[in-house]
Amino acid sequence: MSLVRPEYPRPHFDRSHAWTSLNGAWDFARDGERGPWSEQIVVPFAWETEASGVGAHWLEYGWYRREISVPRDWAGQRVVLHFGAVHHLATVWVNGVSVGEHEGGYTPFEFDITDALDGGSDAMVMVRVWAPADKREIVHGKQRSIPRDDYDDCAFTPSSGIWQPVWLEARPATHVSGVALAPADTLDAITATVSVAGPHSVGARVEVGISGISGIVGASSVTVEVTDPTAPLQVTLPIDAPRRWSPDDPHLYEVEVRLESADGTDRVASSTGLRRVEVRGDQILLNGERLYVRGVLDQGYWPRTGITAPDDEAFVTDLELARTDGFNLVRKHLKLEDPRFLHHADRLGMLVWAEPASTGIFTPDSVARFEAQIEPMVRRDGNHPSIVIWGLYNEEWGLDWDVVADPAKQEAVRRAYEQLKELDPSRPAVDNSGWSHVATDLVDWHIYDETPAGWAAKMRALLDEGAESFPVGLGPGRVVDKVLMAAKSGPTPELPNLNSEFGGGKTSVERGWNLRWQTLELRRRDMLSGYVWTELYDIEHEMAGIHTFHREDKDTGANRPDATNADTVVVPELSPVAPGRDVVGVRPGGEVAFDVRISHHGGSAVEAAVLPAWSAALGDYDADAVSEIARGGGPWLQNTVKVHPFRLSEPLRITETMPADRAAARLHLLVVAAGRIIGSTVVDVTG
Template sequence: MASVMTTHAKEWKPAQNTIMSRWAAGVTPENVWRDYPRPQMRRHNWLNLNGLWDYAITKKDAEIPAEWDGKILVPFPVESALSGVKKSVGGENALWYRRKVTIPEEWQGQRLILHFGAVDWRMTLWINGKQIGKHSGGCDAFSFDITDAVTAKLEADIVISVWDPTDDGYQPRGKQVNEPQGIWYTSVTGIWQTVWMEAVPQAHINSLKITPDVDNGKVRVEVETAGIDRESRIADKYFLHLAAISDNKTITRAAGNCFGDVLELEIPDAELWSPDNPFLYDLKVTLTRDDEPLDEVTSYFAMRKFHVKKDESGINRIYINGKPIFLFGTLDQGWWPGGLYTPPSDEAMRYDIEVLKELGMNCIRKHVKVEPLRYYYHCDRLGMIVWQDMPNGDKHISESDPDITRTAESETNFRAEWKAIVNMLYNNVSIAIWCPFNEGWGQFKTNEILEWTKQLDPTRLVDGPSGWTDRGGGDMYDMHNYPGPGMFPVEESRVSVLGEFGGLGLPLKGHLWWDKRNWGYRSFKTREELNDAYINLITKLPQLISKGLAAAIYTQTTDVEGEVNGLMTYDRKVLKLDADKVRPHHLKLYQNPPE
């Protein structure tokens, strides 16, 4: 297998691209995205399937190809340069993948689970010619049990078909369009996060749901298991054992049965998580039968609480752990010149968060995109609060229009994908806010969806919606103001936030996606002019904070394709701001009261 990969690797190279980040040059088929993809439920027995796969583009309803077009580097989308292909697919076609895998002999007798970090948008899986299942959803992680389709020789011939209509369909797509321009970007089709396989016992741990309870000094853990028949005579021999660990020392334990009981761990004198102190506890979960370990996963959690309440002046503020906090950061698109949706590496993805942290920001609004789970892990451990959007889809409305009316199919799909996203990210410590709608994009049944989101996760705030078409629901009254800043009046039950402002543009030659058609809300010619204008905006925020502004999100972290209003260029090679000059102005925003 290794020799075949080496031979194919010599044939692969990135497609020609206008610009690339510095990490793109280090990408190879042998080293692409090797990190364990699920930080909050880790096992030892796993196989990374990133690398070179066969690919083909056919008509939408074609059968499995007899011949293949060439090699594609997974997990980069087919439209990207780092895939080695850089071809558009279109809604009239299907994208196919194929790879043969030899499974380790020591996995014999265990269940074989094939995992996908994300595939955009609708996919079908075959193993050794047998159709295993389908999945719709471009943002959420999912998996298939492929045990029964694998041969006795432990060989798996994996074939995948993907169909994605981009902006010709109703599905959540974020900023992808078939014809990129302005604030709309290149389409993304197919696998764009890690593909991997793991071996698990017949009876195993399937998922964790972790809820900190700061007020009572506890953490609640719901463990879902698989492969255990609740009605069998031996079911009562299975038990779950939990251990909370701090600095490599077990501080508390709990145990219980495998059938839906919520286990509680007492956390005495809990150290609380915050952007200034991103303290994480380790968690170990073990499944036993007759006191013999069957399966074990490791995870982590933190003790923290986000909520809204009135301060001493009777103004609603955002609180963390009983203390008011002003959220300040950037609108973050999460796009890359070489990989589009897919960062070139874990290091590159982490870099964006580290730059914002160094600039003195404490929040990222992840804009109409969901990142790989490792992104949120880095936010958890670095202390970066996340304001998470739902990727938009279906039709858009203007500020004065009524909500759109979705078809039953479109609404069912929206609810399924949003619920999957919320459930997938529920355990991540850093997420403080869910945002189902932005600026009327795909907005329907507004207050019903906001309330439903709150039911899915009562532990976070719900922004409803961000900008434009407010209907009075949610926890936040959200203004978009370019260049701004500005705010809505403080309300009785909601906080006033500035979900987008700024957008100051500076095109830098040699770092542009397009030579022409570059766009910003306001454009400047030099870094000095940009820095002066930026500081002028930031110095206006303290007065608004004193009046009740609870959060402000600047547009944006980086340039993206034709947009040149980033703090960094699209290739991340230039930080346009002078960090030493702007950081003190950012830090003043967190003083109480602000200067």
């Protein structure tokens, strides 16, 4: 068998100089007690998946077994067995000796197995996994449950067992146990908080520095001695000529920690970026500049491999798809994703909204399990500059859809928010995404509608008329109003306001059309801080993606996502009729007239005009001819307007004659500034 997921699995806490992968074929047994070992399973793929080689559904117990061989040059080191994630309850033995148990299907865990090896280098590792069919009281995100969750219609095939990499590492008995990195408020230094564990911690020397090609760069390193092993060390590393991390320049600083003790030398590396995300009034700021979220929902599923990426490149593919579609943020939905995803988001400059998995019902046990994810989430992922928003609950899942009426549920939401903010005050956090908020840094809302006209009416009520609630469909014939703020009535507090789930249309053509018109409806309103489209790709029965489950392009009716999600767009002042028929009743040679405005999210104001260009129905314009016109000017250039960032322009009148030889045509509206096309949209016109 070729190597399975061979890349180092923990780039945020890199000890890759002393590791070995345990991915690949393991013996496998269903149910029973430690056998019979009649099958093999490919780790790290859930046992429901084709890639695992097992394909077992609604199996509640699975047993794994594998022989391991510890490298000889690890002699004198402690040997640690790591699991990226196992759903849901894992019990582990080495050479028949119990080494530990872990509950929680999305958080990493490790066991020091040195004593169980008893001085030998070869051993048998055995893992028992319990993955209950009834998942309602455990964290399971979008995995289906029997009995069903209330949200079963948007749930997918369960993913049970080992679903993230398994590996061994060697480290000294006294070792680095944690490295938390944070940029200084002034964005010219990195603060490193280092934890040390082991029998000879007192007196150990820790050197922390920005790492270069040949190791720690001396001028930017700090050395301290451990005096109290219960208190983490905190050092500040100043940076000359600092480069700020941003989507346009995702510059990362590598930080290396070197520990010297009586037990030997330990080395760990991590990375972060110099960036600051903050809420100021009703705006989100990134490095002091306004951030408008153009996001897309990414649920982290793949056709043959479930919630495990088939290979490391799959993460890059999804991030690049999002960027190609014009998005600047990915909302990784109800899933603590594999750390490799965040590693690639950091280096590629894609912003991330990260959130834990949900439970299904409201009980003391389910609340405790949900909250148990928060500290591991921040500890594992807090160094990543790509994460700019933390999420918590989603649409009251795990809260029985009843936050407003129940103080106990409000208290659970508030407690989760306060726990998260105490651990990481540096990022905005959303308490209960999309529905009724209790304590939050962002006021977000989820509204779905099948038509631009219906969507526009809901936007007017919520954003223009000050409605305190909005309609949510909970099933056929059942619509309820969800108030924005659960804890009080009255105006929404002055916080950033954004949509974080929307979309509509039963076919891919309708959805492409709605992506254009519903997004432009949002761009009419300067007070908003952004949106999150649902979603990047189809998953199983859910056909809401811009792309197929296999990440292929879908027929969007020639509505380009990258034009809709651009920094600069044209917002026509009209109500579209249907896909391919935005404006109807115009005969060949007839006149079409309407106003447009320009929405511009660039860094500075521009003097712009709108250049009209006709093409065949659903077709594209002649790029060479139009570029020449844009550079040369013409009558259209006399109709210009100054467009300020995040301020909808004054209207411009578009008056055009339908091509005489066509019963249907596409009118391209191109924003031209300084002879260059910087944005566009289209209007489809028919008789």
